[in-house]
Amino acid sequence: MSRYSSNRFAPDTTALVVVDVQNDFCSPDGVIGSRGVDMTAAVEMVPRLVALTEKARAAGVTVVYIQTTHDETVDSDVWNARGGHADFGLPVPAPNCVTGTWGAEFYGVEPKEGDRVVNKHRYSAFAGTDLDLVLRTAGVESLLLTGVATNVCVESTLRDGLFLDYNVALIEDCSATYDPAHQAATVENVDKYFGAVATSDEVSASWSKSPQLA
Numbered sequence: 001m002s003r004y005s006s007n008r009f010a011p012d013t014t015a016l017v018v019v020d021v022q023n024d025f026c027s028p029d030g031v032i033g034s035r036g037v038d039m040t041a042a043v044e045m046v047p048r049l050v051a052l053t054e055k056a057r058a059a060g061v062t063v064v065y066i067q068t069t070h071d072e073t074v075d076s077d078v079w080n081a082r083g084g085h086a087d088f089g090l091p092v093p094a095p096n097c098v099t100g101t102w103g104a105e106f107y108g109v110e111p112k113e114g115d116r117v118v119n120k121h122r123y124s125a126f127a128g129t130d131l132d133l134v135l136r137t138a139g140v141e142s143l144l145l146t147g148v149a150t151n152v153c154v155e156s157t158l159r160d161g162l163f164l165d166y167n168v169a170l171i172e173d174c175s176a177t178y179d180p181a182h183q184a185a186t187v188e189n190v191d192k193y194f195g196a197v198a199t200s201d202e203v204s205a206s207w208s209k210s211p212q213l214a
Contacts, residue, residue, distance in 0.1 A: 019147030024103035
């Protein structure tokens with residue numbers, strides 16, 4: 001993030017957005033893990049993310065948790081067939097993060113007093129939610145994106161954030177996906193086209209240099 005001034009991600013106008021850190025997306029016992037997917041990157045990322053949320057709160061940064069839920073009231077035929085399953089006569093995969101289940105609960109992270117929680121039903125946390133209103137009400141101008149999966153929900157949210165005129169940054173050591181190549185591709189894509197790429201140490205160091213805390 002050295003290309004950007006510390007003011008761009010100043011604590012009083014920045015939100016740390018934690019995307020989909022939930023059992024079905026992170027735990028080896030969740031829906032994704034039960035399909036034989038290696039969950040190591042997600043599991044190892046969570047402690048770093050928890051440490052960053054603690055530093056964010058201490059600096060006065062707004063922390064927003066995004067929580068995916070799925071059920072028959074929000075999962076349309078188009079959504080269920082997005083992988084072409086209906087077209088090819090294949091069964092739709094078991095849904096993840098079903099409303100009210102263990103799989104939809106947070107994994108290793110916990111919203112604290114003053115944090116915000118926004119529920120979503122599509123990849124982007126801005127799609128059909130009040131996230132933009134929550135952020136504008138808090139005076140947020142810049143977003144630090146973390147969570148899972150980097151190449152799907154995190155990137156989708158980051159792109160939409162930019163299109164809504166937020167400064168956006170991907171925190172690469174506090175985001176994870178299930179394939180190192182996908183992680184690397186998203187980091188390169190974001191850095192080249194959409195926003196900043198930074199580490200948790202870089203952003204927390206920038207907060208200590210912010211005029212508000214100087």
